[in-house]
Structure formats: structure tokens, C-alpha cells
Amino acid sequence: MFASRCILIVGVSLVLSGLAKCESLSAKQEADIVKFISHEILIYDVHDEATLNKCLVKLTALLRPYMRYGIKTWNVPVLEPMFLKSVRILTPETQLKAHFKDVLIYGLSKFKVNYIKTYPEKYTFDFSLQFPDLKLLGYYNLDGQILIMKLKDHGPFTANITNVEAIVKNKFEVTNGVLLLKEVNTDFTFDKFRFHLDNLFQGSEVGETVNESLNQQVDVLLKELKPGFVKEINKIVVQTLQKGLQNLPLKKWQAAIRK
Template sequence: MSSTYTFILSLLLFVGFSSSKKIPPYLTLCSRHDPNLNECVKNAVEQLRPHLALGVPELLLPPMDPLVLPEAGLSSGDNFKASFKNIQIYYANEFRIDNLNVNLDKYHIDLELSFPRLRILSQYNIDGRILVLQLHGHGPADGNFTDVSANAAFEGELKSKKGKEYITIKSVKVDLKIGKPFFQFENIFNGNEELNVQTNKIINENVVDIIDELRPVIDKTVTDFAIGIVSRVFNRFSFDELFPK
């Protein structure tokens, strides 16, 4: 499928966050030589969990309930274009770590997460055709998702900066699975309530096929966001600071 991608993260700089480069005192660091490194890192993430809803300024991690994104765009050739603004993602901090493997010799991390539920609110603008649906409208959108899983593989390398070594993320591969999605778009046909109800019904009856049609763009959106979040931590603290000897 020919697709183009637009995703704006510029406002995720979180102006006003602390500039202090100190690892939070409640976070236990893991020695790179710890024989139980995977379990140690997993426990460290669990130590962060109570703080994730409001964000962790020291790590440049944004608030996660809701997690706010300024804008995202989806397009499929010239036939379909959609933009979403003021995106608010709820319950992202309720993730479970199903599997974690950290290989510091190769700077590789395999991570499997699951989300029992997610809710995404936004303001949408859609114009074009997806599958058999011709859509045109703008207004509030409400997406509810259950049984979401994300498998991610992070590939990194060490780079020197000002006499210290930092892990740099080279690439991320993400496999996203959505168990039960449900969407509600208001004002799809600019005020025609009967058409709006019928179109939402058709969208949810065909939602799996619609997601598959847009999967390359969705996966790239999630991948780029994951790179941005993880890179914030690795760019802020050196390898020795994050994984002391």
C-alpha cells in the first residue's frame, strides 16, 4: 500500500520540566554485570509506575494518564487523508511487562507489553475513501481498545559524547496487535445524524480490515514515538550512569 506519514512530536519537549540531570532517588539502578539484569530492569520499571501518570521530569518522561500528543496524520495515497489533533491517550500507564530481555553486549532490548485497555480522544478531520467507505467530516473522535499488545525490538550502539559513552537507538521494530477496537466519530457527514450513526456502525463492523489497511502507517507512528521516548532517557544519561559497573 502506498502511504505517507506525518507525525509531530515537537510539543513533546515538555517545556517547564526540570532540567536537573539526576536519576530519581526512588529508582534502583541495575549493574550491567547483574546476572539477573532482566529482572532488575523490570523491577526498576515497576518502581517508576506510581509516578508515570504525572510524568517523570528527571527522565524527560511525559505524563501518561493522559498521554497527550499534539497531532498525528494518516494517509493512503491520494485517496484517504486523516488528521488528529489534541490526542489524549488514557490508561497507557496500566501496561504489563510480559517479557523483557536486555542484552548490553549488543545494546539490544526485546520488550513485550500488553495493555488491558486504552482510550484515545481526539479532534479528527477525515477526507477520502477507505475500503468501501467514503468519509468526509471533522469533530470529536473516541476510540476504545482492549487486549492491546506491543512487541518491540530496540537496536542500539555506543557513541561518545563529551568524553562519555551513550546508548544511541539505531532502529526499533514494533509489532502491534489490537484485540477489540471500537470507534465513535461525531459529525462524519457534517450534521447528518442518520448517516453518522450508520457510518459508525459500518466502521466498527469492518474495523479490523480498516486497521490492516492503515497498518504500515500506524506501525510507523508507534515506532517513531517509541524511539523518541527511549532516546530521551539514553541521550540524557550516559551508559555508566544508567548501568554502572
């Protein structure tokens, strides 16, 4: 056991040293990483709620160095940058149609875990992640009313978000001896959000004035745009956790349930 673990650790150390020079994982590197992480979780002693929490914290810490590259075996998406093909938003109250496409999000791989809290008997767990700075690049297409302004424009956009906290609540069910996600709810807060819509009013001074006005009322604006982005983020969370949890032995979770 000890010798095999040492071999795994050495192998993963070599993988880490090689990652500094590459932008993606080779099939061999990914296989070594998956084998190592699976082994570490398998031997982790879980016997109550506290140790289950620590096990999930350890799993996150083991995954973190590789999440910027993505892990195909476990459906972990590439985090640096993360790519959102399309986000569509329709607000019936203002008849605003917003389409954001080819969105790149930079900074997700630099997250910090605030907490992971499990409720073993209920098969639920919550976690909170902190992101110091996020940068978004992409294209927008707006048609409708934002605040009190009617807009119909399209073009590139950029956004910078500071000190983002993402709070995710998850509920599972057991199917055929495997943990499966049943429900995911995501919310996020931030300290500062600033964006720029290029080509607004054909890039005129009016467009710059409107950009500034929208930034001054960003909290109101995000109430309209936030649900669409949360929906896409939920899809990514489900995609990532669903496969990952299938690799967390059910007996680990059930060992934390009070007898």
C-alpha cells in the same frame, strides 16, 4: 551506604504519599525520584544476560508509579492521559487523507510488563507491555476512500481498545561511552477495538450506519490507519528511552556481555 539508602527510601515514600493529592510532580519530588531510581540501578549487580533483564525489569517497576505524571528530567511523557498533538495518514492506494489531532489516550499508566529480553552482544532488547483498556478522545478530519466508501467529514471521535499488547524492538549503538537508540520498531495487537466518528454525514442516520459498518470491518480499516499511529508511538518510545538509557551506565550493559 545503608543509611543513605534508607534516607532515599523514606524520601521517596513521602513523595508517593503526597502524589495521591496531586496531578503533577513538583521539582523537588522529581529530583528525589530521579536520585532514588539512579541510586537503585547503580547498585544493582549485573553480570550476565539474565541479571541485565532483571535490572531493566526493576528500572521499569521503579519508574511505573511516576509515569502517569511524567518525569521531565528523563523525557518520560505524561501517560495519564498521553497527548498526541497530530497524527497524519496518507494512503496512496486509496488516496485517503486522515488527520487526527489533540488526541488524549487514557489507560497507558496501567500497563503490565509481559517480558523484557536483552541481547547484550547485539546491543538490542525487546519488550512487551499489556494494557487492559485504552480510551481515545480527539478530533478527526477524513478526506478520501475508506474501504468502499468515500468520506469527507470532520468532528470529534472516541475509541475503546481492549487487551492491547505492544511489542517494541530496540537497537542501540555506543557513542562517546553512552548508549544511544539507533532503531525502534513497534507493533501492537488487541482483542477488541470499537470507535465512533461524531458528525459523520452531519450526524444523520446514514452516519450511524457507516460507523457501524466501519466497526464491523475494523481489522481492514486499521491496516490503513495503523502505520501513522505506529510512527507517532515510535517517536514517543525514542524520546522516552533515549534519555533514560543515558542514565543506565554503559558498564552495566557491557557486564552482561559474555567474555
